[in-house]
Every structure is written in structure tokens, then in C-alpha cells.
Amino acid sequence: MTAEEVRVEKPWGYELRWAITDKYLGKVLHINRGEALSLQYHNRKDESILVLTGTMVLDLEDDAGVLGHHRLGPGDSRRIYPGRRHRMTATADCDVLEVSTPDLDDVVRLEDRYGRC
Template sequence: MRRVEKPWGHEEIWAETPDYLGKVLVILAGRRLSLQHHEKKEETIRVTQGEMLLDLEDDAGALVAHHLRPGDVRHIPPRRRHRMTGITDCEVYEVSTAHPDDVVRHSDDYGRVPG
């Protein structure tokens, strides 16, 4: 397992193949990931501990807030803006297609470059 430190917590990559990627995101309370989308990457997330807010773009282009708790699952299609925020410290399993560098940032609390 490979651990990657992030300004919002960390991620643990537990599976990496040419076809898919599996990781655990540990998001600290009050911290959030970039508002982002992926051109190709498709992901499904499942909250296993804690609570989080998922802002996910709907079909009309509006961001809709989803309060997720342990056991909740959401699918994030390509080209949909989204952002995860820790309400409490939380753990989120993510399984996605293998496009780890496919991130287009729209805004970021930590000064990482958009695009």
C-alpha cells in the first residue's frame, strides 16, 4: 500500500493496474478537496467511517450537496464537477478507472494550480 500525503488528509493506494485504481481517502474534519472534474476518469465512492459532504454536478450543471454517512455510495461520471468535504474525520473508499493524473481543478483552498 502506498500512502500519499494531501493538504486535506491523505490517500492510501491499495490497487493500481492499467485498468483500475483503488484507494482510501482520509479526509480531515473541515478540510476539502479541490472543486474538480475529470475528462476520462470515472469513480465510485463509499463512505466507511465518519461523515462527508459531496458536492456533485447534476444534469443541469448545478452543484448539489449530498450528506454522506457510512455505507453511502455515489457514482461520479467523467466531466462532472465535484468536491468532497469532511464533516467529521472520514474514510472514503474510491474505485476508479486508471487515470490518476486526470484532474481539472476549478478552485482549491490550498493554492494548487487550476487546470
């Protein structure tokens, strides 16, 4: 890790924040097999993800408000717009590149298996 990188332990794995500016935030999310992030949405945060390694299921709300289930593997990417419910669940150990607006505290948790709602 460089001096700018920050590793944050999470119940599902960890995130490595590798770029933190007033305009954008870059992270690598390491999600352990069988673990899941919260079902959540963001009021302002706009994010794009790219699966680097492993496989996952992305639950992502569509334009009609329906939560779809998308199997993603290396090279697959998605954009997650503000207000859209979403959750990532690793089906194998998974590394995900996330680039977003720098809204670190903008998360509304709807469901969370680790009791963080």
C-alpha cells in the same frame, strides 16, 4: 501497509492507494474534519465512492449542470462520471473508499483552498 500499497500525503489528509492496475485504481481517502478536496472534474476518470467512516458533504454536478450538496455517512455511495464537477468536504474525520479508472493525472482543479489550481 503491504508492498503494493502507497500512502500519499495531501493537504486535506492522505490517500492510500491499495490497488493500481492498467484497468482500475483502488484508494482509501482519509479526509480530516473541516478539510476539503478541490472542486474539480476529470476528462476520462470514472469513479465510485463509498463512505466507510465519518461524514462528509459531496458537492456533485447533476445532469442539468447544477452543483448539488449531498450529506453522506457510512454506507452511502455515489458514482462520479467524467466531466462532472465535484468536491468532498469532511464534516468529521472521514474514510472514503474510491474505485476508479486508473487515470491518476486526470484532474482539472477549479477551486482549491490549498493553492493548487
